[in-house]
Structure formats: structure tokens, C-alpha cells
Amino acid sequence: MFVGFLVLSLKLYAPVKYVAKFPAIVQPGLVGAERVFEFLDAPAEIRSRPDALPFPGLNDAIRFDGVEFAYREGDPVLRDIDLEVPKGSVVALVGPSGAGKTTLVDLVGRFYEARRGTISIDGVDLRDISITDLRRSLGIVSQETVLFHDTVLANIAYGQGEVDRARVEAAARAANAHAFIEALPDGYETVVGERGTELSGGQRQRIAIARALLRDPPILIFDEATSALDTESERLVQNAIEQLLQGRTVFVIAHRLSTIQRADRIVVMEAGRIVEQGRHEELLARGGTYRRLHDLQFRDASISPS
Numbered sequence: 001m002f003v004g005f006l007v008l009s010l011k012l013y014a015p016v017k018y019v020a021k022f023p024a025i026v027q028p029g030l031v032g033a034e035r036v037f038e039f040l041d042a043p044a045e046i047r048s049r050p051d052a053l054p055f056p057g058l059n060d061a062i063r064f065d066g067v068e069f070a071y072r073e074g075d076p077v078l079r080d081i082d083l084e085v086p087k088g089s090v091v092a093l094v095g096p097s098g099a100g101k102t103t104l105v106d107l108v109g110r111f112y113e114a115r116r117g118t119i120s121i122d123g124v125d126l127r128d129i130s131i132t133d134l135r136r137s138l139g140i141v142s143q144e145t146v147l148f149h150d151t152v153l154a155n156i157a158y159g160q161g162e163v164d165r166a167r168v169e170a171a172a173r174a175a176n177a178h179a180f181i182e183a184l185p186d187g188y189e190t191v192v193g194e195r196g197t198e199l200s201g202g203q204r205q206r207i208a209i210a211r212a213l214l215r216d217p218p219i220l221i222f223d224e225a226t227s228a229l230d231t232e233s234e235r236l237v238q239n240a241i242e243q244l245l246q247g248r249t250v251f252v253i254a255h256r257l258s259t260i261q262r263a264d265r266i267v268v269m270e271a272g273r274i275v276e277q278g279r280h281e282e283l284l285a286r287g288g289t290y291r292r293l294h295d296l297q298f299r300d301a302s303i304s305p306s
């Protein structure tokens, strides 16, 4: 019996070991399957209609009329959005994280399609405009500047094809970036980005601003960086932002008090809705959501208004 027991236990050893290893075999498969389904579930890329119009240029205003949007059916992220942004004005979007600010500006570039309502430029529905054209007239400065492993020159001229060196320098000057670029080991030929020369947050932001200035788009979407900069860097970036906003129609997701105060209109968002609109002083006086956000975010700013 003992010998029988021994033989059986030895025989059982292999299958038990196999069962114990089972999760390790299945797990990568599950992860793989998840990725495949994610891909299959992704919405089809938004395309222009065959009869899409060329971008007419912005002469009047960008309007949102009763816009509703959801990433997932039945879970709206934007509701009842009515908003008019006249040509040449700066609209600052503020609100708590997850309020829908980024989503709202993504709709302007038609990275997503509104589920209900319309977005129009000079009365022409965005859906009737060629996407390539639309995006060409749109400058986007995102929250985190991505630099490519390439020269400063190429990073500023990114996406522009052949660009005149003098124009790149002019853009860099306007963005307060020329001086620090000249001081780099190889000036404009210095390789930055991954494994390249490290640039500070403020320097990267100014490169992004130079990039946008060079493209010179009529409509600008600016997702302001949240990272705190030191005072000197802050002043330089501030100045560059001022250049960037000049004469453009701007949606800025604003975190800096100075940008917010400079805006022609502040749009306060909360849980997918616009809850307040107006100028800084008006909204402060109203004592609503803006007042609360302002007091939370800029407790210390009142001591040294920028």
C-alpha cells in the first residue's frame, strides 16, 4: 500500500504543478484578449464627408448649440453646451478635474463627434467641413510638451516641412526661447528630447509656444500646463503666452490666474455642464462655483498678483 501511495503521489505531482502554474499561462492571454477587444471597440476614425467643404475661414464666431457628448452610450460627459466664441476672443475654460474641459475642446477639432446638437463655424456645421482643412487651421498646445529626439530647429518646425531658418528664429524670439536656445551647446542644432539635452519645463513650454507661433493658426486650443515654474521662468512663459493669444480665437483651459483674468470670457464647467459664464470680476462677485475654485486655487496668489 505504501509503495502504491508513493507511486500515485509521484504521478500526481506533475498535474498539480501544472494546475498551480495555470494562472500564469492564462493571464497574458487575457491581457492580450483585452487589448484586442479594446481595439475592436474603438470608434471608427472620423472622416470627412465626400462632399465636405473647404474650411471657410473664421470671420464671425464658433458656436456650440445644445451639444451633448458621451464616450460611452448613456453616460454623457457634456450636456446642454451652448457657447459662442466670437472671432478674436479668448475663452478660458475652468472647472474641477473631470468636468469635461478637454472633451469640449476635442470636439472643436472633431477628434470626437457630438452626439446631439451642433458645433458650427460662421454658421457652417463642422460636419460639413473637411477635417484636414479644419485641423490645419487649428493650433493645439497641449498640457505636456512632447519633444522629439531631434534638433531644436526640427522640434519647432515640426509638421511644417521645409521651413526658413529665419522664420523659426522669429517664432522662437517671440516665444522668449531664442536666448536659451542660443546658449545651448549647439544652438538650434542641439539635439533634445529623449536621451538628448534636458530642457526645463518652462523651456519646453516655450518651445511648444514657438511651434504654435510658427504655424500661426487662426484658432488656438491651449491646454495650459499645471506644473509650477519658478518666478523668472513663469514671467518668460507668461510673456510668450501673451504673444500666442494675440489676434487669435482661443480656447484656453486655464490654470494661471493671469491667463484667466486676461480672457474675454470665463466659462466655468462642472460635471459636464456650463454652470457660469462671465468676466473675472463678475464671477467673483457672484460668489458661485468660480469664486470657490478661485479661492481654492489662488489662496496665495492674492498676495502677489501676477
Ligand SMILES: Nc1ncnc2c1ncn2[C@@H]1O[C@H](COP(=O)(O)OP(=O)(O)OP(=O)(O)O)[C@@H](O)[C@H]1O
Residues within 6 Å of the ligand: 071, 072, 077, 095, 096, 097, 098, 099, 100, 101, 102, 103, 104
Ligand atoms: N477617452 C475617454 N474615454 C472615456 N471616458 C473619458 C475619456 N476621456 C475622458 N473621459 C471621461 O470624461 C470626463 C471628462 O473628462 P475630461 O478629460 O474632459 O475632463 P477635464 O475637465 O479636462 O479634466 P482635467 O482638468 O483633469 O483635465 C471624465 O469623467 C473622464 O473620466
Ligand SMILES: [Mg+2]
Residues within 6 Å of the ligand: 101, 102, 103
Ligand atoms: Mg483635461
